[in-house]
Structures are given as structure tokens and as C-alpha cells.
Amino acid sequence: MAARNRLPPWHDQIRLTNGREILIRPVRPDDAEPLRAGFGLLGPEEIRQRFLDRMPELSAEMANRLTRPDPKTEFALVAAEPLPPGEALVGGVARVAVVPGTRDGEFTILVSRYIAGLGAGRQLMRRLVRWAKGKKLERLVGDVLEDNQPMLALADSLGFRRETSDTPGAVRVVLDL
Numbered sequence: 694m695a696a697r698n699r700l701p702p703w704h705d706q707i708r709l710t711n712g713r714e715i716l717i718r719p720v721r722p723d724d725a726e727p728l729r730a731g732f733g734l735l736g737p738e739e740i741r742q743r744f745l746d747r748m749p750e751l752s753a754e755m756a757n758r759l760t761r762p763d764p765k766t767e768f769a770l771v772a773a774e775p776l777p778p779g780e781a782l783v784g785g786v787a788r789v790a791v792v793p794g795t796r797d798g799e800f801t802i803l804v805s806r807y808i809a810g811l812g813a814g815r816q817l818m819r820r821l822v823r824w825a826k827g828k829k830l831e832r833l834v835g836d837v838l839e840d841n842q843p844m845l846a847l848a849d850s851l852g853f854r855r856e857t858s859d860t861p862g863a864v865r866v867v868l869d870l
């Protein structure tokens with residue numbers, strides 16, 4: 694009966710805590726340009742927390758790579774306006790990539806401050822965990838800067854534990870799957 698409302702796999706229309714509707718869906722090549730445009734709206738701190746480094750821009754090459762994940766080893770979701778890819782503004786991106794030679798998946802996530810604190814980060818992280826479990830990975834890991842209280846709190850609440858990271862100034866968060 695609800696067939697007409699059925700969305701493709703990994704597509705979910707969700708309501709943020711402020712009432713705004715967003716679509717969580719796999720990233721598409723057409724998202725590259727909106728992603729590059731959105732990057733210009735990010736603050737230096739958001740960029741540092743996500744990339745653990747400074748970055749003046751999201752190069753076309755990097756945007757192309759981010760929007761064309763290798764389906765065997767990578768999975769990337771966006772939290773976007775419910776409009777066709779290319780038109781939709783993208784407010785969040787979350788990605789997991791299998792670390793070569795291991796059963797670990799390494800995640801990264803960035804939710805723009807325009808929709809931060811409204812539940813998108815938790816929704817995206819839950820789906821990364823689900824994908825990693827489906828891939829029969831053993832662990833989901835991520836490097837988080839020590840001063841990144843929001844991400845550390847989110848990771849704690851999802852059951853991640855903390856380990857030492859090889860990246861200076863960062864903690865490794867680990868979820869056994």
C-alpha cells in the first residue's frame with residue numbers, strides 16, 4: 694500500500710529536530726559541485742575538525758573522489774535537501790572506507806553548522822555502522838581531535854571506546870562491530 698512512498702535502499706527522508714526535512718542518501722557524482730560550493734561556507738574550525746588539517750578549498754579532484762566511492766570498499770552518504778542531486782544543497786557528508794589489508798572501516802563525517810545539533814550527525818553515523826556491519830567489518834574507527842567535544846560525545850553515545858591515535862592531537866575512537 695505504501696509502495697509509492699518507498700525510497701531506494703539507503704534513502705531516508707528524515708525530520709530534523711527543528712522540523713526541517715532532509716534526505717539522507719548515498720552520495721552521487723552530481724553532488725560534486727554543490728559540495729564544492731558548500732565547502733566555501735564552512736568555517737576553518739569545521740574544516741580542521743573533519744580533515745585534521747587546514748584546507749583552502751575542496752579541489753575538483755577531491756570532490757570527484759568523494760562523490761564516486763568504490764562500492765567494494767567505500768560508502769558515503771549525504772544529508773541533503775530533498776531535491777535532485779546537483780540541485781540539492783548538501784548539509785552533511787559521512788563516509789567510511791575499508792582500511793586496505795584489514796577488517797577496519799575508517800569513518801569521517803562533517804555536518805555543516807547550519808544544520809548542526811539537529812540530529813543529522815547521529816543519523817548518519819548510525820547508517821555508517823549499519824553498512825560496516827553488513828560488510829562484516831570487525832571495527833569502525835576514526836581519528837577525532839582531542840578538543841572535538843561534539844564528536845567525542847557522539848562517539849561515546851554510540852558505544853565507541855577511545856584509543857591512542859597516531860595523529861598528533863587526536864584520539865582514535867573505535868567501535869567493535
Ligand SMILES: CC(C)(COP(=O)(O)OP(=O)(O)OC[C@H]1O[C@@H](n2cnc3c(N)ncnc32)[C@H](O)[C@@H]1OP(=O)(O)O)[C@@H](O)C(=O)NCCC(=O)NCCS
Binds near residue numbers: 739815841842850
Ligand atoms: C560532530 C558532528 C558530526 C556532530 O553532528 P551533529 O549533526 O551536530 O550531531 P547531532 O545533532 O546528531 O548530535 C549527536 C550527538 O552529538 C553530541 N553533540 C552534538 N553537538 C554537540 C555540542 N555542541 N556539544 C557537545 N556534544 C554535542 C551529543 O552527544 C549529541 O547527542 P544528543 O543530541 O543526544 O545530546 C558535527 O558537529 C561536525 O560535523 N563537526 C565538524 C566535523 C567533525 O568534527 N567531524 C568529526 C571527525 S571525522
